[in-house]
Amino acid sequence: MKLKTLVKKYNNANLVLRIAIAIVLGALLGLFLPSQKWISEFGVLFVGALKAIAPVLVFVLIVCSLATGKSNLDRRFGRIFFLYLVSTFVAAITAVLASVALPQHLDLVSSSTASSAPSDVASVLHNLLVNAVSNPFASIAEANYIGILVWAALLGFAIKRISSEATLTVLHDLTNAVSLVVRWIINLAPLGIMGLMFSSVSTNGMGIFKTYGSLILLLVATMLFMALVVTPAIVGLMLRRDPYPLVLTCLKSSGVTAFFTRSSAANIPVNMALCKRLGLDREFYSVSIPLGATINMSGAAITITIMTLATVHTLGLPLTVSSALIVCLLATIAACGTSGVAGGSLLLIPLACSPFGISTDIAMEVVAVGFVIGVIQDSMETALNSSTDAIFTATAEYRAWQKQGRELPKELFRE
Numbered sequence: 544m545k546l547k548t549l550v551k552k553y554n555n556a557n558l559v560l561r562i563a564i565a566i567v568l569g570a571l572l573g574l575f576l577p578s579q580k581w582i583s584e585f586g587v588l589f590v591g592a593l594k595a596i597a598p599v600l601v602f603v604l605i606v607c608s609l610a611t612g613k614s615n616l617d618r619r620f621g622r623i624f625f626l627y628l629v630s631t632f633v634a635a636i637t638a639v640l641a642s643v644a645l646p647q648h649l650d651l652v653s654s655s656t657a658s659s660a661p662s663d664v665a666s667v668l669h670n671l672l673v674n675a676v677s678n679p680f681a682s683i684a685e686a687n688y689i690g691i692l693v694w695a696a697l698l699g700f701a702i703k704r705i706s707s708e709a710t711l712t713v714l715h716d717l718t719n720a721v722s723l724v725v726r727w728i729i730n731l732a733p734l735g736i737m738g739l740m741f742s743s744v745s746t747n748g749m750g751i752f753k754t755y756g757s758l759i760l761l762l763v764a765t766m767l768f769m770a771l772v773v774t775p776a777i778v779g780l781m782l783r784r785d786p787y788p789l790v791l792t793c794l795k796s797s798g799v800t801a802f803f804t805r806s807s808a809a810n811i812p813v814n815m816a817l818c819k820r821l822g823l824d825r826e827f828y829s830v831s832i833p834l835g836a837t838i839n840m841s842g843a844a845i846t847i848t849i850m851t852l853a854t855v856h857t858l859g860l861p862l863t864v865s866s867a868l869i870v871c872l873l874a875t876i877a878a879c880g881t882s883g884v885a886g887g888s889l890l891l892i893p894l895a896c897s898p899f900g901i902s903t904d905i906a907m908e909v910v911a912v913g914f915v916i917g918v919i920q921d922s923m924e925t926a927l928n929s930s931t932d933a934i935f936t937a938t939a940e941y942r943a944w945q946k947q948g949r950e951l952p953k954e955l956f957r958e
Contacts, residue, residue, distance in 0.1 A: 554730065562799055565733035569740025577745035586742055586803075589735020592728045593809035598683045600721050600812055602695045604829035607718045609699025611711055619939050623831045626935040627839040630777060631878055634769050634841035635871035638848035641765045643862070647758050647853035649912055686808050689837055692830070725812040732800055732813075739803040755916050758853065762916075765845050766923045770794065774841075774931055778938050782945065784956045789941075792955065793817065793933045794926075801929035802922045807836040810929040817933050822952060823940045831939070835932030840878035842924030843888035846913070847874040851895040854909050860899050869898050888924060889913035 553561070572582055674682075674689040679698075682690030702710065771790075778786035796817045801810040811832055818828035851870055855862055877891040892913065893906035913920065941951050 561733040562736055565737040566740050566803075569737040570744050572737075573741040573744025580745075583738050583742035583745070585734045586736070586738030586740075589728070589731060589738065590804050590806060590809050593804060593812055594686060594806060596721070596725055596728060597808050597811040598686045598691055600725055600815065601829070601833045602683055602691050603714075603718050603721050604815070604825065605692065605695035605833070606699040606702065607714045608826040608829045609696060610702040610714060619827055619943050620831070622939040622942060623834070623935060624838075626777065626781070626939060627835055628875070628879075630774065630931060630935065631839065631841050631844045632871060632875045633773055633777070635844040635848045635874040635878075637769055637773060638765055638845040638874075639852065639867045639871060641761060641768075642849050642852035642856070643867075645757075645761055646856040647761060647849070649758070649853055649857045649909060692833055692837070696830075722815075726816065729813060729816055736800070736803045755912065758849075758912075759916050759919055762846065762849055762920050763923050765849065766842055766927045769841055769845065770798070770927050770930065774934060778934060781938050781942055782951075782956070784951065788955045789937055790934055792821075793930050793937070796820075797933045798926040798930035802926040805921050805925050807925055807929045807932070810925070811836055814929060814933045814936075818936055821933075821937050821955075823937060827940055828936050831936045832932055835936065836929070838879040839932050839935065840888070840928055841931055842927035843878035843891075844871075844874040845927075846888045846920060846924055847877060847891055847895050850889070850892050850909055850913055851899075854892075854896055854901060854905065855899055858899075858901065858905070860901075866898060870895055873898070889917070 569582075572579065576582070674687050675693045677687055677690040679690065679694035681687070682694060702714070775786040775790045778790060797810060797814050800813045801807065804810055814832045814835075815828065818832065819825065848870055851874075852862065852867075873895045877894050878888065889910050892910050893901075893903050896906040896909070941956075944951060
């Protein structure tokens with residue numbers, strides 16, 4: 544009876560409060576009981592469960608949405624695509640300005656290793672096209688969201704043409720069942736985040752700040768500036784309202800979990816649940832959220848740009864306006880090809896270095912530095928990428944509401 548009461552109290556408590564307590568508890572356990580490695584298994588299980596269910600959730604939601612929807616998403620899709628790409632490009636420009644204001648210098652002494660990093664933009668685009676037509680079952684198993692989007696869309700439109708009421712009922716029931724499983728997993732987020740926090744603190748401690756503190760601070764400060772200044776400015780211009788209630792709500796609900804899971808794919812179910820709470824159209828966000836996990840890569844663009852320009856400053860190479868613009872364009876295009884790849888943004892640094900004539904060997908030393916600071920860089924990058932998926936999805940949806948004369952949620956937007 545006591546266990547049942549405890550579970551009830553846990554379920555009734557605010558999720559954000561539970562996560563905050565879990566963060567503190569995980570950090571304390573990591574500091575004082577670093578040898579108790581079993582605690583980290585909570586994090587492994589949580590991230591594994593999210594990664595496993597996310598492709599299935601996306602596939603089922605898209606098929607159901609397109610099979611039963613009204614096919615009126617054109618303008619919203621154009622708007623969300625515009626927001627994703629423009630914000631990624633603006634993030635790269637912001638990173639250039641930050642790098643010029645606070646130039647970084649690296650100790651490039653590590654030996655280079657072999658890499659599968661793309662050698663040019665054509666390679667990145669080729670990989671995207673190949674992923675789009677990969678086997679649908681393999682796409683789900685390997686969390687290839689480009690392939691999932693393409694095949695789910697085709698199957699959804701096909702079912703819409705030939706389906707019966709019984710088929711649509713089965714689709715709705717399947718979607719609701721998968722969504723319920725997702726809610727169960729998200730409800731266990733505090734335990735998972737406690738394990739992830741314990742793992743980070745017990746394994747890395749504060750050691751990486753001694754060597755790469757300045758570089759880490761620049762990356763973190765630039766991403767925070769993007770999250771708290773640039774993104775709200777974009778939302779404010781689009782909606783003509785105070786953007787911060789929406790932005791802070793998404794950062795709190797999506798950014799925190801993304802920071803600890805370090806996976807945009809794993810955070811897709813979290814963003815879907817957030818969009819539902821915001822009252823958005825499932826027909827829209829079931830496609831826009833996985834699309835954002837594929838091409839909305841502000842954090843990746845910042846990482847690629849800052850690491851590239853740190854290499855340029857280290858080698859004493861000149862940085863002109865034209866070369867900086869080329870880096871921004873390359874970072875934007877390359878960032879869109881990093882989805883689903885662990886450390887993907889780091890592996891595209893050699894591509895951004897190529898216009899400066901920097902050798903692959905030197906560029907791969909920079910990649911090695913990136914992996915050293917990855918525990919912080921990747922966490923911040925994922926939090927920015929994933930939270931803006933939800934922010935821009937809501938922005939595109941609410942902009943459509945405004946054009947239709949509908950009122951925006953009063954708890955988020957006040958006159």
